[in-house]
Amino acid sequence: MCGFRLNERLEADSRLVSILGLCQLRLMNDRRWPWLLLIPQRAEAEEIYHLTPLDQTLLTFEAGETARALKRVTDCSKINIGALGNQVRQLHVHVVARNPGDIGWPGPVWGVGNAEPYDTNGANELISAIIKEL
Template sequence: MFELNSVLERDSVLVGHFPLCQLRLINDAQFPWFILVPQRNDITEIYQLVEEDRQQLMAESCLLSETLHDAFSATKLNVAALGNQVPQLHIHHIVRYETDRCWPAPIWGKLESIPYEREKLAEILQKVQSLLNDDLTLSSDAAELYY
């Protein structure tokens, strides 16, 4: 059974499931910031995935990237798999704007996170879930935030 790293679980909200990955929203209202977490245990690097999973990860990442770029009118989308602090493989998808507080530098370690207010969290989850409805199995946990 798949086990999510406790730091990823603590710092994010489950949006839903793609065929391979959990889609999670990082709980920092300063950026639309999502992560894809392949539901495979003991994987720290992309090359460790079997070929079929690597292809599926790329398809899910590209779909998410295009959706986020368009939905949030991004200046740039930062996509990265660092894993220096959390070794479990997870791919960051961060919507960036020329007006954000870190632009043009990376966001890593620059700002203290600001958690979403409940209404804003529900709004962003609903937006992304509705855009990815055909490809994403929705999380019942996230749906509870709407009420």
Template sequence: MFILDSRLEQDTLPIGDFPLCRLLLMNDAQYPWFILVPRREAVSELFQLDAADQQQLWRETTAFAEIVKDSFGADKMNVATLGNVVSQLHMHVIARSRDDAAWPAPVWGRHQPKPYTQDQAAAIRARLKTVLTDQFRFGE
């Protein structure tokens, strides 16, 4: 049974689900920063997914990264799986701009997060609703 890591639950806002991954929005309005989490139990490394899930994760990640780049006008996309703090396998998809708070350094640990207001989070969801396919299910 899939259970989202408590740290991810605490630091993010739920958006919905792709066929494999749960899509989360990092609760930091300084960057369009999303996290995809494969809904598989006890997986901390890419190689622990079976071949079909590895391919699906890559399809979802790359397609979503392209959508984010186009939708948010990113200068550069940062896509990574690290897991040093949260061991549950998750993929970061971050739209970077030359004028963002951390450019050109990594976003991790650079600044205190600035949580989204309800209106800001709703605007992100509304933007994604216009570009995500029917294979994506938005959460409540």
């Protein structure tokens, strides 16, 4: 974690859920979709190939476990996983629970309307449920 610093926008747009082996796990503050972020705690990592092979493996494992926990908690139809980085260059992986009929279905969640922030209780309940499943 030496030299790692969380991007200001990621910090402002999300809440810490847990620190995993490699990543910070964070909840995006948009209740329209249960939406988690995995942020590898490695300085200057912008792309997956910037990680060591071992860290790439750990990121894949943590993404899978996060997706499994999110599926169990939300009972969603589909889990979307993606690493874009077009607006925030710091490497981060989105893990989003999706259902037919949600706003923007079947398209991506990016750029659809305006975020609807969680109230404190709603965020804390989802965070607790995710932690329990992990």
